[in-house]
Amino acid sequence: MAETAAADKQEMQKVAGPWKEAWRGFRKSKVAVVGMGIVIFFILLAIFGPLFTPQGINEQNLSQRLLPPSGDHWMGTDDFGRDILSRVVYGARISLWVGFLAVIGSVVVGSILGILAGYYGRWVDTIISRLFDIMLAFPSILLAIAVVSVLGPSLRNALIAIAIINVPNFGRLIRSKVLSIKEDEYIMSAKAIGMKDNRILVSHILPNSMAPVIVQGTLAIATAIIEAAALGFLGLGAQAPSPEWGKMLADSRSYLTNAPWTMIFPGVAIMLTVLGFNLMGDGLRDALDPRMKS
Amino acid sequence: SGGDSESGGEGGDSESGGEKVLIFGRGGDSVSLDPITVTDGESFKVTKNIFDTLINFGEQDTEIEAGLASDWQASEDGLTYTFQLQEGVTFHDGTDFNAEAVVANFERWAAGDADQFPYYKSMFGGFGDEEEHVIESVEATGDYEVVIKLKRPQAPFLKNLAMSPFGIASPTAFEEAGESFGDNPVGTGPFKFVEWQRNDTVTIEKFDDYWVDGEPKLDQVVFRAIPDNSARLNALLSGEIDLADGITPSDSETIENDENLQLFERPSMNVGYLGLTTTREPFDDPKVRQAMNHAIDRQAIVDSFFEGRAEVAKNPMPPVISGYNDSIEGYEYDPEKAKELLAEAGLEDGFTMELWAMPVPRPYMPDGQKVAEAIQSDLSEVGITAEIVSYEWATYLEKAAAGEADAFLLGWTGDNGDADNFLYVLLDQDNIGSNNYTYYENQELHDLLIEAQTEVDEDARNELYMQAQEIIHEDAPWVPLAHSTPLLAGGTNVIDFKAHPTGSDKLSSVDLE
């Protein structure tokens, strides 16, 4: 007995909270770590990359148009003679920014609506759920296009549109999570202690419904980046001369035949970033969602 | 690349029975095939081949030539026109073309309203008894003679008649069809209407009884809507279409390098410009506007984004139009000069402005966004910070018309090749709120332009326009950028295709090898 207690005590030195535990699980998955590596790489690129790029992002040099990749321009130049590498690097900032902000926006709004619906139920639930139904029945890209048309095309408005179309996804997720947690025994025990409803909401329900939101959020960042690129591609997102990747693709479409590098690199950049978030999201899901554990 | 028109995805089974079918890929679908009801070029591209007009434009210019009217005389005062009509012409429905038919068409048009027949209103001032209606009467004075009387002289009258909207339709057909005439058009043109699949294809086929001998040469023409420029080019490369409209200048190299393809240039009858809203600071100061003119390197823009397939503009109208003032010296690219002018205007530190760029390619400006980027970079050299702004096309036009833009890219394609259709429409104070987006106002200019509208003497009229251009040059409400040459491309098997400056091409003499 004494022995076990000692071992017990020793084990206890590494106090691991549930998040730490999840992190440990996350680290075990190779793909997830690769995904996080990619994401971190792009985040660092977004923060520090522009400091090291060979050329300013908007520096035009019409005499150097459409040069293929070379020692001077690793990714070649575009139709303004701008260095594509510099623009792709700077583009990371825009895409990540859009991804994060749009998702944070939809998570915040979706959480509020979802919690209201899930916790208070009755007519609040009915109204909010119907609203989600309506929004989900919309073809989302059309909804985004309509929203951008109303607000005018710009990166900010594209971001708002993406945030809006993602709200019902998070709202529903949180609603269902709240509904299921509400029935958990520890909620019952909190009530038995005499805790007030709103306090239960804040200290028990909210933190416990966050795991799937984090997973979904990571994956949603990936989709948001693609959606932003799609809007940029349609001319409804970032405006010239911003080096947003989707816009870069749209701008260089006509050079696909004679200057393919103008299309390949921004495309690959989108794909890699999105892949990174997807890998990471998968890893997080496995780490945070005990159902997925084998 | 493997893009000769016989291979490609469709394989060899495409040519059924040796018929000559031309597939014409274009950017959009037609709105209606009743030419009088529409204003869009994509409709006219088709109706031009179904309908003939009394007067024709030249093959590749806007000189007037005989059409369904084989001859005509104008009275001295310019108020009466007598037309002799071509005999032996029949409509596709078998009915005869004659003076009665012409009168019936005019009557139909005059009985309409601006909503039904917008171009009639624009070109002839109004309808029926309205004061602004230029045409007083249209009478058949013989089986093949028609007399048109005007209330006041209209200099471009004959050119107006040559415009596609005024194609002569079969009275029997339009009376019978009523509203749905646009779905079953019947004219005298080289091709008969066959089928229209919305947003996809319009098919027309050879009219065997066409009144011009030996025409048309093709058996069938299919107009195919492929909105995406690259997709359209791809379709051409893979041989799915024979002719493609709206080729981006940057693709011209690809086409020229392909031995199976040829490039067609559409003679320029347009202008692309940067409008400076004269009611907004600081563009209310002519000095600033001139400075803008000096600050922008048009040649570089033309070289890069029109791939050289445009002429640098110095006037608001293209040189092909009579009355063009070639003696004006355009503002040369001179950033120093621009800075000086700005300093004179009290803006030595530059200023910040919005630069509006159109979201869609137009014939006069294949890529507004890129031109804007180039301008932005030029302006930054002289200390002006321009933020590029774009709206959806409909919003763009509305907002620009409301004077909400500081500076905006826009352009114009001539309807009838007349100077009036550029200078008056775009820069006269009468058209503020409409096509005069810069809100530019100059009484002297206004007087000149009004006078020119009724001046029948060609030389005197040209003189008036020369003067007008000088005034505009000085006031500089625009930075005229370019007169572009819109591009088309086709397989080398396409023979005798002549692109028309108005944008609608008659395909009666085109042949396929």
Added chain:
Amino acid sequence: MDERKTILDVKGLRTSFFTDDGEVPAVDNVDFHIRQGEVLGIVGESGCGKSVTSLSIMGLVPSPPGKIVSGEILFQDKDLTKLSDKEMRQIRGDDIAMIFQEPMTSLNPLFTIGNQLREALKIHKKDWSKSQIQERAVEMMKLVGLPRAEALLNDYPHQLSGGMRQRVMIAMALLCDPKVLIADEPTTALDVTIQAQILKLIKNLNERLDTAVLLITHDLGVVAETCERVVVMYAGKVVEEGPVHTIFNDPQHPYTRGLLESVPDMRFKKERLYSIPGNVPKPGSIKVGCKYAARCEFAFDRCRVEDPALYQTAEDHKTRCFLFDPKEAESHDRTVVES
């Protein structure tokens, strides 16, 4: 000595799970045998390896991460661990059948009872006609005491109660007259009154059909009531094996004794329950010595460094404890244990 033939003989079975933390031996060197027509019970606390043992016999250890590392499972002199997948399939459900703990989830909810019953027959009785198969299914349903057998065959599992479903499971297992029936906690999920019915049924069938039954449970009451012989497992090992009377009346291993004493008895009120201190160890966490040493009152130094063997203490009675090592008997007085 029992004269019945040994039908299944497990020798030195070791089944491990290869996880991120390394090899976890869930079943560690387990030996036991079942004779024809006998009911053998395996008891032990949660996680001690009962299910893994039974799955090893069936060749159904989830793999990866599980694997039979060593040992033999002799069924009618064939070593099951060496059979090919195909050969094993022919034995499963035919010669050796199994029923599981959760009757609620062990039937496929999307197929009718009949479909699932007939499936086993279709696999193992290839030459049977449709009507023969149907007849057999109905017969088995009746045998396990289900009313309206024909009609029930067209029902889906969710239309049945837990007790009925467990009966269906039993019927399914017995369809092909198996020689061995493995029942892994067949009544844990059921209420006592239903449990009594099911246990009675199993016992009846065992007597009537002469099927050997391996009954796995953690309930000592169930063992006492149903089994002839008992195997007690602790942390992946067999700690004691013997006839049911011996085990309950004269338990030898300290764990078995502790276990028996810690169960509240319904018949009388114990003043205070005996409680074994500490927790059931996670498998693989104790690397050296006797796995029970840390919780054992009688543990001495040797227990903590050396793994005891299964000592034969009487005919048919074996114990894994140094107290019963004939060598230890000299230095340790047996009375210590008996007091």
Added chain:
Amino acid sequence: MTEPLLKVEGLKKYFPVTGGMFGRVKGQVKAVDDISFYVNEGETLGIVGESGCGKSTTGRMLMRLLDPTEGKVTFDGQELTSLSASEMRKARRDIQMVFQDPYASLNPRHSIEKILMEPLNVHNIGDPKERKRKVHEFLEIVGLSSYHAKRYPHQFSGGQRQRIGIARALMTNPKLIIADEPVSALDVSIQAQVLNLMQDLQRDLKLTYIFIAHDLGVVRHISDRVGVMYLGNMAELADTESLYEKPLHPYTQALLSAVPVPDPDFVREEVVIKGDVPSPANPPSGCRFHTRCPFKMDICSQEIPRFAEVEPGHSVACHLYEECRPQ
């Protein structure tokens, strides 16, 4: 005779069964249907019954975690059923609960310290320092160490978690603890530890227990009096001795005879009942047990038997004993 600590009269809970588009009520599950009992201070009342018979529902109604459909609960002279929500929250200081599933009843994201501190925070007991001390004290009391405070639930075994659950219930010094199957999920050896702990605590802290379980052995071991529930009704309630030695209700008899006894030599008389427990959504008429009862009479399917004393301290709801009742 002193007033009992808790008195329950005519308690009912009907759950509506909803369905369809506007959540129309289609029927009712009569989870608890008219039960009455009392608990004296310092004693343990055991409640047994098969799955779904309404044990947990009863327990929850006592604390007003579920609002009763009908009936009265009087605790310590105070009628709980008429309290406002905030008054009830205060009253919960004195009644606490221990739950069945040691894995689901602790918030996985809170440390043990936080979990144990919560009741103190909620009821504003003591200052932060005192609270911490109290947490450590109770951890020791339930047989854990104070160094466990910083850990999280997943790092404990089931038995340890159940100790934590008990510690939490004790934090506010309650008078009554409702334990809803506190040992069902535990292994036998661990179960004994927890049962012993609960008995020790009762002795030391003068607690009153309502002990819900389905294991008749466990209930016998810990209870002073035992109530047997069947399908939302109380079938029988008596002193432990009298109930186990001389069960009156046929259901109790059947239940007792069905429990396997860890003694291979034990032979008992068999009272076999057939079939399964009917659904509470559609309970049988009359006596709810009549569908399975070996002694069924005609009256059983027509009339609901009264739940009343047949002997002092021994109540039963069965028509068999109707005559021998003291009027």
Added chain:
Amino acid sequence: MLHYIGQRLLQLIPVLLGMTFIVFMIIRAIPGDPAQVILGQQASEEAIKALRTSLGLDNPWYIQYFDYLKGLVTGDMGDSLRTRSPVSEEIWPYLAATFELSLFAIIIAVVIGINAGIISAWFQNSWFDYTAMVLALIGVSMPIFWLGLMNQWIFSIELGILPTTGRENVRDPINNITNFYVLDTIIQGDFNQLATVLKHLVLPGTALATIPMAIIARMTRSSMLEVMRSDYVRTARAKGVKMFWVVYKHALKNAIIPVLTIIGLQMGLLLGGAILTETIFGWPGIGRYIYEAIGFRDYPVIQSGILVVAFIFVMINLFVDLLYGLVDPRIKYD
């Protein structure tokens, strides 16, 4: 069952009503005058005014809204402002085009996605599993417009084996009966034409199928893994059932339920969300129809178009819910 369908349809009414209202408000909040767009840059002011009046755009919004609703009740979805023909007639060919494309795409996605998911789950952690799942991840990470362009370039320009755009060979058009060209050619027994139509479907179809395929594969895999661990699969194996049948009979039927939802959702998404693909591949579909209508501020087309797409979306989901009932006997509709 009928009762259930009736109820679901009833439930649909407020959703669709809310939807018409939201669409109505959103599109009217878009600046830009339909009359101006229809008549074009060159039109005179009077012409624009006259057109506004004749289109009823001068009425207050609520009158316009109620007029629109009134029309809807009688099955009239309004007339396109641009072409002046009834939307209800105009929309059908577009809808059919998109439906054919989406169906083709979803069939590819389902056949490949589900099987890949099953095999991945079956041979968990094998090289097939890893490859399939990495491909699936790349699939969902790829902007489809980029994929579409690349495919177009490779398969039709460089290799010349597949057509780039459109639904048929324009030189040899098919006889249109139902607007579903595959169906039309089959009805007419013209298998050369059928081959042509299928060839046209390949590139846009695969571009469109990529994401649903990846999603379905991933979903099937995780669903299968969960089911494969279930007790009843163990029961089946204990009976001696062959692994193939364990997977394809016992596990698949259970695993397919959550996948069905995804398939329904994806099919719905494809219907309205194929704008980019339709643009790149010159496919005369509903997405582009609505997108262009937004450009033209063609209010009735936008409203009715979105309404129809949403309606189909909801109907597909209803259909999926009913399918559950077929697959899962535990679900009863009443």
